Amino acid sequence: MTTTITLRPGADAAGVRARLAALGLWVAPCVGRGGDTVAFTAAASSQAVPAHVLVDVPGVADVLAPASPHPRLDAQSGRPVVLQRGDLRVAIGGGLAPVLAAGPCSAESPEQVHRIAALAAAAGARLLRGGAYKPRTSPYAFDGHGPVALGWLREAADAHGLLLVTEVLSEADAEAVADAADLLQVGSRNMQNFALLRAIGRTGRPVLLKRGMAASLAELRASAEHLLVAGAADVVLCERGILGADPETRNTLDLGGAALLIHVDGLPVIVDPSHAAGRRDLVVPLSRAALAVGASGLLIEVHDEPGAALSDGPQALLPAGLDQVAALFAARGVAR
Ligand code: PEP
Ligand code: MN
Numbered sequence: 168m169t170t171t172i173t174l175r176p177g178a179d180a181a182g183v184r185a186r187l188a189a190l191g192l193w194v195a196p197c198v199g200r201g202g203d204t205v206a207f208t209a210a211a212s213s214q215a216v217p218a219h220v221l222v223d224v225p226g227v228a229d230v231l232a233p234a235s236p237h238p239r240l241d242a243q244s245g246r247p248v249v250l251q252r253g254d255l256r257v258a259i260g261g262g263l264a265p266v267l268a269a270g271p272c273s274a275e276s277p278e279q280v281h282r283i284a285a286l287a288a289a290a291g292a293r294l295l296r297g298g299a300y301k302p303r304t305s306p307y308a309f310d311g312h313g314p315v316a317l318g319w320l321r322e323a324a325d326a327h328g329l330l331l332v333t334e335v336l337s338e339a340d341a342e343a344v345a346d347a348a349d350l351l352q353v354g355s356r357n358m359q360n361f362a363l364l365r366a367i368g369r370t371g372r373p374v375l376l377k378r379g380m381a382a383s384l385a386e387l388r389a390s391a392e393h394l395l396v397a398g399a400a401d402v403v404l405c406e407r408g409i410l411g412a413d414p415e416t417r418n419t420l421d422l423g424g425a426a427l428l429i430h431v432d433g434l435p436v437i438v439d440p441s442h443a444a445g446r447r448d449l450v451v452p453l454s455r456a457a458l459a460v461g462a463s464g465l466l467i468e469v470h471d472e473p474g475a476a477l478s479d480g481p482q483a484l485l486p487a488g489l490d491q492v493a494a495l496f497a498a499r500g501v502a503r
Contacts, residue, residue: 168211168232168233168235169208169209169211169232170192170208170209170213170218170221170230170231170232171197171206171209171231171232172187172192172194172206172207172208172209172221172224172227172229172230172231173205173206173227173228173229173231174205174206174207174226174228175226175227175228178225178226178227178228179226180196180203180204180226182226183207183224183225183226183227184196184207186224186225186226187209187221187224190214190216190220190221190224191213191216192207192209192210192214192216192221193209193210193212193213194207194208194209194210194213195208195210214431215431218230218232236388236389236392237388237389237391237392238392239392239395239396240391240392240395240434243395243401243402243433243434243435244432244433244434245261245262245433246260246261247259247262247263247463248260248261248373248401248402248403248435250294250330250349250350250373252330252349255328255329257293257294257330257349259403259435259437259463260403260429260434260435260436260463261435263463264499264500264501264502265462265463265464265465265496265499265501266294266437266463266464266465267287267290267291267292267293267464267467267492267493267496268292268293268294268296268332268437268465268466268467269283269286269287269290269292269294269295269296269465269466269467269468269469269492270283270284270287270292270294270295270296270297270468270469271283271297271298271468271469271470271476271483272297272298272301272441272468272476272477272478272479272482272483273297273298273301273309273311273312273316273477273478274297274298274299274311274312274319274320274333275312275476275477277319277322277323279471280295280297280316280319280320280322280323281322281323281326281327282471283295283297283323283469283470283471284323284324284326284327284329285327286486286489287327287469287489288327288328288329290489290490290492291493291496291497291501291503292329293329294324294329294330294331294332294349294350295323295324295329295330295331295332296331296332296333296352296466296467296468297316297320297331297333298316298333298334298478299311299312299313299314299315299316299317299320299333300313300334300335300336300337300340300344301334301336301478302334302336302354302356302357303478308478309478311336314340314343317343317344317346317347317348318347320333320348321347321348324349330349330350331347331348331349331350332348332349332351332375332466333347333348333351333352334351334353334354335351335352335353335363335366335367336354336357337363338362338363341363341366341367341369341370342370345367345371348372349372349373350372350373350375350403351367351370351373351374352374352375352377352405353367353374353375353376353377353390353394355377355378355379355380355407355442356379356380358376358377358378358379358382358387359379359382359386359390361393364390364393364397365393365397366397367394367397367399368393368394368395368396368397368398368399369397369398370398370399371398371399371400372399372400373399373400373401373402374394374399374400374401374402375402375405375437375466376390376391376394376402376403376404376405377405377407377439378404378405378406378407378409378421378424380407380409380410381409381410382409384424384427384428387404387428388432391404403435403436403437403463404428404434404435404436405436405437405438405439405466406420406421406422406424406425406428406436406437406438406443406457407438407439407442407443407466408420408421408439408442408443408444409421409424416443416444416445416446416449417442417443417444417445418442418443418444418445419443420440420444420453420457422438422457422460425438425457425460425462426460426461429460429461429463430461435463435464436462436463437463437464437465437466438453438454438457438460438462438464438465438466440453440454440465440467441467441468441479441482441483441484442468442479442482444482445481445482446481447473447481447482447484447485447488450467450482450484450492451484451488451491451492451495454492454495455495458495458496458499465492467484467492468482468483468484469483469484469485469486469488469489470483471485471486473485
């Protein structure tokens with residue numbers, strides 16, 4: 168979005184420009200009919216500088232910015248998203264300590280979900296992840312056990328003192344998932360499924376919105392606004408990798424984009440290195456990088472028998488890998 172900085176008549180345009188540059192604003196001059204500089208427009212890649220700081224620059228008359236296309240999302244800026252169930256309370260973002268969400272890709276059986284929930288809890292996770300409804304590229308692939316698996320996930324989360332994040336795949340399932348889960352996940356493939364966003368928003372619950380694998384940050388913010396307009400309590404964003412140039416790292420984990428959303432927009436962003444990398448050996452290093460960037464949390468896939476996993480086995484951390492992720496949180500002083 169372009170900000171326009173208008174100058175007072177007779178202002179020293181070069182001096183104003185230098186002051187703006189010192190604030191991190193890269194500007195282009197706008198000339199009036201007389202050929203003199205009457206305003207500057209700020210380049211999109213400029214740092215975000217509050218309007219009141221710009222107005223205080225000597226020689227500046229006013230600062231004009233287009234109205235935001237996502238006022239509800241902007242209103243979330245700087246504050247955490249709070250999930251609450253009974254005595255369990257988990258706050259995500261707002262500069263608070265990062266939160267770990269861990270679990271299997273798919274909920275495969277009650278026993279598998281319980282075993283992995285126990286591992287997640289022992290690693291300090293606050294949320295259990297796991298899919299009852301799975302979006303799969305192949306129509307022949309396992310696509311989730313459906314409603315019964317929501318029950319397994321809820322029971323396992325409760326048994327281990329965890330909250331639950333799980334995906335809503337269709338409008339018809341939104342209410343059922345809202346009854347079972349604490350945070351409703353929109354998958355990457357559905358980021359711009361606006362009918363689904365509306366149905367999820369109508370549940371009034373907090374949402375984890377995964378970035379589409381070919382979506383811009385502006386499109387991600389717009390989808391978050393769709394959810395909020397429809398009634399979602401709050402939105403947590405999720406960076407899970409975008410299409411890149413090299414299949415060896417599957418999707419490119421856009422930590423620059425995550426940093427912008429976190430530090431410039433002030434929004435909660437959970438980073439999912441599992442789906443970004445698609446391979447286990449990169450998950451711990453990418454987790455370390457995401458925490459260093461200031462991620463509000465990590466979403467990590469775990470399996471105790473990945474070779475037999477019904478989905479995403481190659482990227483699932485083994486219990487020892489999850490311990491390494493737990494150590495990253497401990498090293499940052501995050502209490503279990
Ligand atoms: C998932 O979290 O299991 C998943 C399918 O993720 P994504 O939508 O990011 O591919
Ligand atoms: Mn998965």
